[in-house]
Amino acid sequence: IPTYAVEILNTGDCSISDIHVTYGWFSSAKLVVPNKFRRLAYNDCLVNDGRPLAAGRLVSFDYANTYSYPMSVSSVSCSCLL
Numbered sequence: 001i002p003t004y005a006v007e008i009l010n011t012g013d014c015s016i017s018d019i020h021v022t023y024g025w026f027s028s029a030k031l032v033v034p035n036k037f038r039r040l041a042y043n044d045c046l047v048n049d050g051r052p053l054a055a056g057r058l059v060s061f062d063y064a065n066t067y068s069y070p071m072s073v074s075s076v077s078c079s080c081l082l
Contacts, residue, residue: 001029001064006037006071008047009058014080019047022074028063036061044074052079 010016022043035049036059048059063069 001066002068003030003062003064004068005060005062007058007060008053008073010053010055012078013055014078015052015054016076016078017048017052018050018075018077019053019073020075021045021047021071023069023071026063026069026071028065030062030064032061032063 008019008021020040021037023045024043026039026045036047038046038049040046047053053059
């Protein structure tokens with residue numbers, strides 16, 4: 001079974017939290033640590049357990065499946081201290 005690497009990078013200048021990703025019927029033959037990437041419902045996954053991801057930081061994980069899943073960020077909360 002192929003393994004795929006995923007990196008979710010905060011390229012902005014502010015911390016982001018409550019990062020949700022769409023992915024369809026995501027599944028993995030390899031355990032994905034739930035505090036990094038957790039399926040909540042069909043097409044909704046929570047990244048980093050909802051905790052803030054500072055500017056320039058990333059969350060990464062690997063998953064294994066016959067096919068890759070196209071993923072995209074569906075929503076985030078942004079907090080800037082200016």
